[in-house]
Amino acid sequence: MNTAELRAALEEAGLSQYQAEAYNTLLQLGAASATEIADACAVPTARIYDVLRDLESKGYIETYEQDSLHARARNPDEVLDDLRERATLLTDAAEEIEERWEEPAVDTHKxxxxxxxxxxxxxxxxxxxxxxxxxxxxxxxxxxxxxxxxxxxxxxxxxxxxxxxxxxxxxxxxxxxxxxxxxxxxxxxxxxxxxxxxxxxxxxxxxxxxxxxxxxxxxxxxxxxxxxxxxxxxxxxxxxxxxxxxxSRSASLPLDYADIRHCVREIEPLLSDGGRVRVAVEGFDTETGKSISFVGDVTDVQYSGGTSSNGAPALSQLAGQVSLSVISGGRVYRVGGWGAVLEDVEATRITVREVTGVS
Incomplete structure (x- = not known):
């Protein structure tokens, strides 16, 4: 590291331009009067006394009187410790920035x-x-x-x-x-x-x-x-x-469901037997996010795991998309459950109100 680079490093460590210049000069001279220091560096003579006192207060030098104000560099152990701590802090900061950039932390509110x-x-x-x-x-x-x-x-x-x-x-x-x-x-x-x-x-x-x-x-x-x-x-x-x-669920109606999969497992056999299942749906419009509720008849159930051929479908058959088609007021709504995206409605509550036509 040359002299100019050392001065720049000292300025990065918190010294002013004049302080870095004076300290760097004093390291070369060892001990000298204020006037000699000013003559050997770019610090104006009118400023040298204030600069030396500032360096003394920071622990870089010590001053003493010998006909005039003299100064010498102090044992650099404290200065070196401070510089190394700053270097470690900056290195740690660089590593932390890199880590946060590559792996952003999850929002603490979530x-x-x-x-x-x-x-x-x-x-x-x-x-x-x-x-x-x-x-x-x-x-x-x-x-x-x-x-x-x-x-x-x-x-x-x-x-x-x-x-x-x-x-x-x-x-x-x-x-x-x-x-x-x-x-x-x-x-x-x-x-x-x-x-x-x-x-x-x-x-x-x-x-x-x-x-x-x-x-x-x-x-x-x-x-x-x-x-x-x-x-x-x-x-x-x-x-x-x-x-x-x-x-606490009874066999009598109405029956409430918070999970569409539970609902489908119980009503699909009824629909397969030709029954009419009337439900009340509460939830959200998946396009607008607004609350929605209606009453209608279930016309179909759909799930991606294949249609059950023997009673209620297994949970494995309902692991993918599951939905009901419900006709209400002349409109057919596609009703999904938690996380519905493709359907018209995400149901938070489905209540089976009436079942007819099943022997």
Whole structure:
């Protein structure tokens, strides 16, 4: 590094042009009077005294009186430490900028990673209390008891509540059926360790690994698309294959569905037998995003997994696009479920009001 480059580096480290010039000169002279320093560099004599005092206050030099003001460079250890810290900081900043450019962080308003399970649990309780449409919940019996007040409020709000209750080998005891009355819609029992999962109204997810996991953390999601991913995890791993131990659903009409796939599985056999199924649909217009509701007859069901030839279709047949055709007021609406794009309506609630023509 030549003299000009050193001066430039000192200026980058926070010295003024005159300070860098004077310090660089003093390094060459060793010790000198203020006048000699001014004569040897480009700092005006009228400014040299102020420049030297500033350098002294920054720890670069020390001044002393010897007939006139003299100065000498201090032991550079402190200066070198400062410069190296600045270099490390700049290097770290460069690496961080590169990392953020290549892998942008997810918006913290959408996804948060937290350390404490209590944070996840408290957030879930608050969200469940305000649920209006659907709650999907995987918890232990003790966690269920703690969430009972929040679940009761959600149930009273009209939300459909699906509870996956998990126990381990040490304790397989679950609450009796009466303890679920007025709290949940349906309960299934899973006999394996399970993460804590709460999905609320298609938008919010609260997740934490099960207690025996090596990694303890929590994830809070406020995002429609990411919550849909957790929905399929809940459906396939925590719900579909496990036995129902409680249901508040009766065999009599009306029957409410928050999940179009559940609805299709139950009404397709009726349609295949020539029945007339009348439904009320609540949801959103997929083109405008505005709320929409109507009552009409189901004329057809469509799903990409192939038509069932023996009773209700399996979940695997309904893993792709699923929709209903509903005629109302002379118009045929194509009704989809969560994430509907190609259909006219994304249904948040389908209520079967009437079934006729089935023996």
């Amino acid at each position: 996804v948060s990673i937290v350390k404490r399970f209590d944070t996840v649990f408290d957030r879930a309780a608050a969200l469940i209390s305000e649920a209006q449409n659907e709650v999907q919940l995987a918890v232990t019996p003790s966690q269920f008891e703690e969430l009972r007040p929040a679940l009761r409020r959600a149930y009273d709000n009209g939300a459909i509540i699906k509870l996956s209750l998990h126990t381990d080998e040490e304790s397989r005891t679950i609450p009796n059926g009466a303890s679920f009355d007025g709290i949940v819609t349906e309960v299934r029992h899973r006999t394996l360790p399970t993460p804590f999962v709460a999905l609320v109204d298609r938008t919010d997810t609260c997740f934490a690994p099960h207690a025996h996991s090596l990694n303890q953390y929590g994830v809070l999601v406020n995002d429609y698309t990411l919550t849909y991913v957790f929905h399929w995890y809940f459906l396939t791993c925590l719900w579909e294959v496990w036995d129902t131990v409680y249901s």
